[in-house]
Amino acid sequence: MTEAFDLLARPIQKWIRGQGWSQLRDIQVRAIRAVTGDNNDIIISASTAGGKTEAAFFPLISQVLGDEEPQSGFDILYIGPLKALISDQARRLSDICEEIGLPVVPWHGDISSSVKTKARKNPAGIVLITPESLEALFVRRGAEIPRLFSTTKAIVIDELHTMLGTERGMQLQSLMTRIELSTGRHIRRIGLSATLGDMELAKAALRPDAASQVHLIEAKGGEAELRLQLRGYLEGNTDEGVPSPTNAIAEHLFKHLRGSDNLIFAGSRQRVEIYADRLRRKCESERFPQEFFAHHANIAKEQRQFIEKRLKDGQLPTSAICTSTLELGIDIGDVSSVAQIGAPFSVASLRQRLGRSGRRQGQPAVLRQYAIESMLDSKAHIADRLRLGTMRAIAMIDLLLENWCEPPRLGALHLSTLVHQTLSVIASSGGARANTLHSVLCVKGPFRSVDPPLFGEVLRAMGSEENALIEQSSNGLLLLGEKGEKLVEHYSFFAVFQTSEEYRLIADGKELGTIPVDSLLAPGMMIIFSGRRWSVREVRDTERVIIVTASAGGVPPIFGGDPGIIHDKVVERMFDLLEGKAVPVYLDEAARQLLAEARLSYMQLAFEKRGLSHQGESTHLVFTRRGTIATNSLALALRGSGFKVEVHDGLLEVSGADRAENLSDYLQTLANGDSPDLFVADTNLRFEKFDHVLTDALLQRNVLTSRLDSDCLADMAKTILDSFSPS
């Protein structure tokens, strides 16, 4: 083997030989050199099943084995986003470490407390933990942190992309900084991922102070051949014998997927239920055994694990109709194909989904994309005439083929998580001064855009009479207030993300899953859940339990959700497509037709006036050609000035102004640099777990860094006016 192999400890070499591997993979060779060479941080980027875990751990374990005298403390800290992933990885690492005698400790909510107590009393080896369990260690056992991590060589962060630019990612960054501060040691960080949109941003997020020092190890090539098709379907055809798009797509899935393992991403939990119900009934009527199953976050854990196991075993053909639950790293083996119903919300997630197929040598990855549009008549809506859903699906596939995916959105204030971490630091240390908190969290920690005056405002909000989360002692020390103590004491404190209240659905004494409390159900109503039909017998409000029995009819519950954020680049590509002539080869006949119709509609609009187009008496179209954040920001500005606005991908439908001049006059004031008030209407500004603590002024500043952008308005208005002005 190579000289990299020689850098590994004997027991690791022996294990590799024992596996019968003839050679190490390229990223493994490069990772071994990087880990052994210096103590810098590292990002290892390779496709799923590309050998990233081994690439990081072979040399790290070798270093641990090279230590002369083992000291008390965990040698390697692994952070994973999912309990299931941690259990998978612990199994793989145990296999390597068993003979060596290095402990491997999975640590999350499903691990018994005796295992954790034992590991805490005698810390050694590799600990694999969730951000939340690490948080719990800080809050409940703050004094033990220096001892537990005094000898830790590295922190390995799996699925790094899930942690970038999110509340949970800020929490993790904060905890990593706090480990370094409390042990007084610099600990190298190693991030693993398959879908990082921008390596420079990923480096900056991994180590804000020394991004340029981060080694980048990217796998080259090795991508499976991709076979793809985009199929178009029309809704609203009342002719006899023409199936609805849902039925036609279910038929197509049944015909092509039955007999093999597949993932069908349906886009929402409600649509998962609809397709699962259709496909189950299809199996029944054709007298085939059941092989299509619904899989989403509200379905009971036992049922989800049953489906995951069926997929992994590969014994019985299994197709899961799912949401993003089956998108991340948990081990379900290789699937024959991936289906996507409706356009996804990001290219990154499409790529992650596609990575589930074509993992075996010589097997292609297969993607079937289904697009549903409405039939057009003279009153058809502009979003339908431009076939925006189909345009987005094509734009996303286009960008996927170019190997592009969304970069993380860094630079937001994340004030909700700042509130959380402030409580956490005070809880774990018993009390802290304001300047210490600012230094730990905002200077050394991740909340870098929060200056002392802003932090002071956050502290005052937390200490307000109403919130009473913190209070100041006579000597200036900040302590937990009455409500703060209560909050931190409960285990629900450890997660930084928001969750909603739910009812449990019970049939024959067995839990089927949960549904949101706001989906109004009463006895006698019929629902579809877990792909089957049920009738509600009893609603027990105090226990939050709903008893159901099998039934013949039903409709899926409404699960609710946040609107997704589409990146600027995707919308730009959609409009390039509308203006272009090329027809992608992977479109079926119906999809070609949709593209042709969209281009014709766009040309007719553009013929009048590009950018700002007249629609009937008092309705105008404003083409922003930008993603969700910029387009929503302009929509709020217009609403604040009395216009009525409907928002679509890259365009606004504006009414309420009698003449186009009013609209263009207003856009002119924006182009001149006038900054409008985006918050005149009673816009909802509370999205995250601790947003309720913040004042309106803080919420507005927060939202302007995460979901809105007022700085882009002037340029956007200029561009729109330029394309509008008569030539």
Place this chain on the structure above:
DNA sequence: GACCTGCTGCGGTTTG
């Protein structure tokens, strides 16, 4: 116009 993720300590009972 969407999706996902996570959770301690203690008291009681049973078993060797």
